[in-house]
Amino acid sequence: MxxxxxxxxxxxxxxxxxxxxxxxxxxxxxxxxxxxxxxxxxxxxxxxxxxxxxxxxxxxxxxxxxxxxxxxxxxxxxxxxxxxxxxxxxxxxxxxxxxxxxxxxxxxxxxxxxxxxxxxxxxxxxxxxxxxxxSSSGQQQQTTSGVFALPGGRFLVGIAALVVITLGGYQVVKGVRKKFLEEIDTSQASPAQLRVVTRLGQIGFVAKGAAFVVVGALLGYAAITFDPSKATGLDGAMHTVLQAPFGRWLLSLVAVGIAAFGVFCFFRARYPQRT
Structure with a gap:
């Protein structure tokens, strides 16, 4: 076989x-x-x-x-x-x-x-x-520190940052263009359910992608400053958003988007694509 x-x-x-x-x-x-x-x-x-x-x-x-x-x-x-x-x-x-x-x-x-x-x-x-x-943040900092110790470590961390930022951008595009619908079999869903799934996916993937972009930016900053403590992962990204102008409201929007992605996962479990 x-x-x-x-x-x-x-x-x-x-x-x-x-x-x-x-x-x-x-x-x-x-x-x-x-x-x-x-x-x-x-x-x-x-x-x-x-x-x-x-x-x-x-x-x-x-x-x-x-x-x-x-x-x-x-x-x-x-x-x-x-x-x-x-x-x-x-x-x-x-x-x-x-x-x-x-x-x-x-x-x-x-x-x-x-x-x-x-x-x-x-x-x-x-x-x-x-x-x-x-600790997700602690593990990322420890991993980043270990990579820094390798030949060309700063370059490798920089590449990783670009990969994470690209992944975040891909998630945003996936949400905007509704590409996530290709991953879920909605043939048995009613029109109303399909609208709900579509909106949840759009909001969820855009928010999650934006969070990934911030995570990648922090990783890139760690590479530029040669400081692994700057690679703080998702928790650090949340704090970074909070420190921005209108950060409390921006972080609330990100939270709502991530919650929407969580609910989308429930629908993904309800209507799994079986290839």
Whole structure:
């Protein structure tokens, strides 16, 4: 059996798809928690990190938080495996030419990136579930410091910053042009549901993309100043937005957008595209 056939078989597994749906819901919950932390930051009502680690820490402190973290973690693992299966499906397209090969390469890169993101978030969730903790900002600073120690480290960090900024711009364009609709099967959705999904996706992807651009800019600033402490991740991006003119209102808008993305993930779980 070929790798692509194996991937198709795995990707079409009902058990894996159901777990992947749990993972999408978990991904949405994390974004809703980040949005809540961002709103608290904007209006002076909280001191937690407005990022993934802050969201998981918030959940860990709630009743039944540990079981929920286990569910989130395992669901995100399934989501990462689902994306990994998508990578193998594109292998056959590499033997083609022209647009077919380009589509396969782009599809593989996107699937790998998503699998890595989901896997990293799954590890963080499971770490909190087992009583551990982690800081997204601290990890990014530590990683940046390690890269700085490599030959041409500042150059590598600068490239990483450009990649993150480009990714953020891509998310914004994806939201504006409604390209996210290609990732969700809405054939069974009513016209009203489709309008809701479209608006949530537009708002969510634009807000998330804007946050990525700020994260990339901070990483670029760290490269320019040769100071890893400037690479503060999403939490640092939230604080940067807060310090801008009308920052409280701007951060509130970002929070609403991230919350919209979280709800979009719920619809993504309801109407998954099955390739």
């Amino acid at each position: 070929s790798a692509q056939q194996t991937a198709d078989r795995v990707g079409r597994s009902d058990a894996l798809e159901h777990l992947a749906r749990v993972g999408l819901v978990a991904y949405g919950v994390v974004h809703l928690l980040i949005a809540w932390l961002a709103l608290q930051l904007a209006w002076g009502g909280g001191g937690g990190s407005a990022d993934q680690s802050g969201a998981l820490q918030t959940l860990a402190g709630e009743p039944f938080g540990t079981p929920l973290l286990w569910v989130l973690g395992l669901g995100l693992v399934a989501l990462a495996l689902w994306q990994a299966a998508e990578v193998l499906r594109y292998v056959g397209g590499l033997s083609g030419s022209g647009d077919a090969r380009k589509k396969a390469v782009v599809g593989m890169v996107k699937s790998v990136a998503k699998a890595v993101v989901y896997a990293a978030l799954a590890v963080s969730a499971l770490r909190f579930a087992t009583g551990g903790s982690s």
